[in-house]
Every structure is written in structure tokens, then in C-alpha cells.
Amino acid sequence: MKTFIHPSILSADFARLGEELQRIPDADAVHVDVMDNHFVPNLSFGMPIMEAVKANTDLPLDVHLMIEDPDRWALQYADAGADTVSFHVEAAQAPIRLARELRDRGVKAGLALRPATPVEPYLELLPEFDMLLIMTVEPGFGGQSFLDVMMPKVRTAREYIDAEQLPVRIEVDGGINAATIGTAFKAGADVFVAGSAVYSAAEPNQVIKDLQAALS
Ligand SMILES: O=C(CO)[C@@H](O)[C@H](O)COP(=O)(O)O
Numbered sequence: 150m151k152t153f154i155h156p157s158i159l160s161a162d163f164a165r166l167g168e169e170l171q172r173i174p175d176a177d178a179v180h181v182d183v184m185d186n187h188f189v190p191n192l193s194f195g196m197p198i199m200e201a202v203k204a205n206t207d208l209p210l211d212v213h214l215m216i217e218d219p220d221r222w223a224l225q226y227a228d229a230g231a232d233t234v235s236f237h238v239e240a241a242q243a244p245i246r247l248a249r250e251l252r253d254r255g256v257k258a259g260l261a262l263r264p265a266t267p268v269e270p271y272l273e274l275l276p277e278f279d280m281l282l283i284m285t286v287e288p289g290f291g292g293q294s295f296l297d298v299m300m301p302k303v304r305t306a307r308e309y310i311d312a313e314q315l316p317v318r319i320e321v322d323g324g325i326n327a328a329t330i331g332t333a334f335k336a337g338a339d340v341f342v343a344g345s346a347v348y349s350a351a352e353p354n355q356v357i358k359d360l361q362a363a364l365s
């Protein structure tokens with residue numbers, strides 16, 4: 150199975166964002182965490198920073214919206230040059246309509262689940278999506294510990310996606326590092342977000358290479 154490492158710039162130095170983006174040349178995409186202080190108890194950044202990120206990297210942008218009312222805001226991120234826009238099903242009014250609007254714009258649609266949200270009710274929606282984002286920490290902050298208890302959810306999703314032969318990736322987000330990535334991979338994930346593991350290191354790109362090596 151092809152795998153993808155997506156560093157999260159949430160743990161980057163925002164004062165030097167342009168340079169930070171140049172420090173991860175072996176990343177498969179940049180994970181962009183948008184938080185509104187309502188859906189999660191933290192505020193990160195919105196469209197101006199999204200535009201600055203877009204202007205300072207050629208890597209695809211994997212946008213993770215942790216916001217209320219994504220139906221209202223998600224298309225702006227698509228129009229600003231996202232490769233993928235993931236929104237939380239707990240916050241969306243009309244997830245299928247929104248996924249179709251994103252895909253109509255040529256942008257991949259991702260369905261994100263908080264840790265306490267079961268996957269089973271949403272499996273049949275997956276043909277409408279390109280990615281399932283399974284949170285492996287409570288959304289809101291970088292640097293938290295990986296939740297092993299999410300692995301049955303990843304396995305359930307992997308079994309369904311394989312049985313139905315759906316071209317849907319499974320992204321795990323939160324607490325991914327050299328010690329946890331193998332657990333998530335064995336459960337069936339193929340996209341791995343890593344924020345603090347990458348950006349707290351002296352050489353972020355070496356961490357990306359180490360994570361890739363751990364998967365091979
Ligand atoms: O969406 C989120 C947090 O809500 C993540 O994308 C974090 O940014 C990942 O950070 P680490 O757990 O890897 O430090």
C-alpha cells in the first residue's frame with residue numbers, strides 16, 4: 150500500500166513560516182490545521198495564512214477544518230488552492246452536498262471524525278469522499294499522546310474500503326511519531342499527519358525520512 154507523510158504546520162514557527170515550509174521537501178503534502186475556537190478550544194489561523202502557505206510551497210495542501218459551519222467556509226479553502234479539504238461530520242449540516250461541491254471544484258473531499266464519533270454510521274457515505282480522517286487525539290492541539298483505542302475504528306474503515314474497493318485514503322492525525330506510526334499502519338491507515346514529531350526536531354526532513362523508513 151502506498152503511504153503518505155503529511156507534516157502539520159501547527160507546530161511550525163509561524164514567524165518564519167516560509168522557511169519552515171522549505172524544511173520539509175520530502176513531505177507528500179502540508180497539513181494545514183484551521184481552528185475557530187468554537188468547534189475546538191483553540192484558535193489557529195484562517196484564510197490569510199492559508200494563502201501565505203499556498204504562496205510559499207509547491208507541495209499539495211491537506212486542509213483540516215476544525216470549525217463550526219464548514220458548509221459556509223470550506224469552499225474558500227478549495228478556491229485558495231487546497232488539494233484536499235477535510236471537514237468534521239459533527240459540524241457539517243449537509244456533508245454529502247459539501248463533498249460534492251468540493252469535488253465539483255476539482256478538490257478532494259475528506260470526512261473527519263472526532264475520537265468519540267463512531268465510524269459505522271458513515272461508512273456508506275465514503276463513496277462521496279476521497280479521504281477519511283480519523284483523529285487519534287482530541288482535536289485542538291498538537292503534541293498530545295496517540296490514542297491506541299482508535300485502532301479498531303481504523304480497522305473497521307480499512308475492511309469496508311477494501312471490501313467495497315473504494316479509492317478512499319485513511320488519514321490518522323494526532324500523536325504520530327516513530328513509535329506509533331507502525332501501529333496505525335498495521336490497523337490500515339495510509340496517510341500519516343505528524344506535527345510536533347517533525348517540527349520539534351532539529352532536522353524536520355530527517356524525521357519525515359525516518360517515518361517513511363519505518364513504513365517500508
Ligand atoms: O489536527 C490536529 C490537532 O487538532 C493535528 O493535525 C495536530 O497538529 C497534530 O499534531 P501532533 O499530534 O502530531 O503533534
Ligand SMILES: [Fe+2]
Pocket residue numbers: 157180181182213322342
Ligand atoms: Fe489536523
